[in-house]
Amino acid sequence: MDVDNDVDQTLLQQFSCMGTTDRDELVKQLQMLVGNNLNATAASFFLDMNNWNLQGAVCSYFDFESPYKLPSMTLIRDMTVGEGESIPPSTKFTKTWRVQNVGDEVWPPGCCLCFSGGDQLCAVDRLPVLPVGPGCTTDLTVEMVSPQQPGMYESKWRMTTPGGSYFGDIIWVILTVAEGGTMALTQQLARLNELGSSPRTEETSLNPFGPINRPSSQTLFQDSVQQTQDGDANMMC
Template sequence: MDLNNDLDQHLLHQFSCLGTTDKDDLVKQLQKLLADSHLNETTAAFFLDMNNWNLQAAICSYIDFGNPFNTPCMTLICDSTIGEGEAVPPNTNFQKSWRVQNSGTEIWPSGIHLQHSSGVQMGCARIPVPPLAPKETTELSVTLKSPAETGVHQSKWRMMTSNGVYFGDIIWVIITVHECGTLAVTQQLHQLSTQSNDVQMC
């Protein structure tokens, strides 16, 4: 057994891990250095952890991992929520909807979803998104629940690939919670009206 060689390897390993005691700080550093990739905290921590929290090695791993793929593109066409702008009563289910487009030149890969990334989480945290062909659009809808506290609440949502990379326009949920809010009623009436029209058409 070569004790000197084992000791050298141990010292090299310790040296490569210098400065890794503050993992939260390393995550922020990696996100800052790879700002163009819109790396989220979970993905940054994953690449750091697989490289013994060595910042330089994590950057190299991410670049090697990401090079074969082009980041998808997404454009928010409009907020198509029924009753948009109306207040919501506390602790009430409501639906948010958006129309989005694949504004890139390649079909979206499988595994893409719309992810709650920050702000108030109103129940659901992610919804699956179908692969879209270039220039194709789709309607995304999510059922949320308003907070118990009155006032203005907001949350930020982002499109995310299966390997945790954010892309495309930011999608905001901004609602006013008020005891006399009418959004939920408006949406229920719209749904009943739609169902009634469907019955008449049949």
């Protein structure tokens, strides 16, 4: 079977080779690997099914909990303005990713983008995501705040089904915090540019202080010919 990509195979092999008889520890390890939605009683059940072999218990859990086909998602690119720039400490910024449904079914209602590990950079740990059709893309945006101390920070996010199962690519936030960082300023300037670049409408073209749209000589000639033809027609009537 295809075990979820988030499960580290090397880590599983290390656990299976430990030979520990501490069943409470094995229960905790299984809960850590498959998620907090598995209680101790259920974890003990899956471990007992597999003679308390951790790797076998993980595989049994995913076979049992995922009898249906999980949605598909791939990360297209990071859309964040100022991506790659450092950011000052304790500063608000916006993180945006473009993702695509690469499966053949619509994502079910209730899917979320969830924080799954690393540094917690925002107050919320999940972002509701509307259903996305096959082949379609959507932008996922999370408002974050940089840590107080300078350094390198990593935050891991995953898409989840309404039942809490992970699917799709892992989404990473890799952030450099440094005094004099320009990422937040770059994002503010981009917002100002968006506000100042409103599309021109028919009403704004009537602005008396705006540019004057003078008719071309060809247009004046065509109008003159049309007026002459209209006058000849009136004379004939």
